[in-house]
Amino acid sequence: MPVRPKLKSISVLRRPAEVVLIGRPYELTHLADEDGAVTTLLQVLAQGSRTVAELPTAMRERGFDVTEEEMAAAVEALDQAGVLLRADGDADLDDATLRRHASNLRFYDLYSDLRRTSAGFHRAMATADVLLLGAGGMGSGVLQSLIGLGVGRIRLVDCDVVEEKNLARQFAYGHADVGRNKVDAARDWAARYSPGTTVVDTVHERVSDADTVRRLGAGASLVVSAIDSPDDIQLIVNEACFDLGVPFVTAGLLYSTIFYWSVEPGVSPCRLCLELNREDQGATMPHLAEQTVAVSGEFVNRATGPVAQLLAGFVTLEAARYLTRTDPPVAAATYHTFDLVDGMRTTVDAWPRHPGCPLCHRSPEA
């Protein structure tokens, strides 16, 4: 069936002798339009009811004599500018999916074009299978956001029970859940919130070694690491994800600074590369290596509700980039930080592959 190109729901500004299309916030397209032909074509394309072959007739009815070749070239240029989608892009989704995922689909419109449809991005999410390590402050929020996005399957792993102190920031749980296993309470929340959207498999188990991650993650599309112990857990997950061949995303909070990053084994530098880079730096900075801790305070958790939600949001957005490939992942081997106290300062720092990394060295792309 021939494609009927449709102008996305975007702002189109008319100025003297030109139109400006605002496809995405940083993607403005200026088109010369002395005689109004471009504006007329955009008005026709906004209807999304014609194939390229039918456009010359529609334009002639509006006083513009154009050829099919000119229309094909114009549609190609507008598609390159990212302002067109397929009018029938959602046609193969059922009504319940269209209602339930309306805002998800309209978000995907920002990335769709005449080849990639929003329905296709949704299907990538709906067939994804995520291993989610941790159902605490970050993990329970990631669970909620992934289910909102309609991810097909989540394997949720946690060994804790719900405590009263969790209610400050873990919104999948209520007072009635205090004392229950978090994975059971989270599964019940998912069943109440959106029955039939996501299969939630639960594992009440502590994760402290790579074998466990490999076993739980076999066949998964992605791993989200939302646990912070033992101390080397991210190196453990890093190693296991190399064997599984799947990316992983993680985040954390230090004082008032949110940070998140991800690794795509065989494509990006890995977490062990960062560790080895730091060891090299330490070797050239003996004054740092020689420092000892003078006073060690007790561990406190400063993650309030909005902080936990931000962490979960950043992690889920990065996870969604891997699962749908709307955009390339932004945090692959790249530390993103947001300081919540000192004026919301942000930093973005990529780390390089370490020449001696045994994991990256064994991957074919390295």
Ligand SMILES: [Zn+2]
């Ligand atoms: Zn590496």
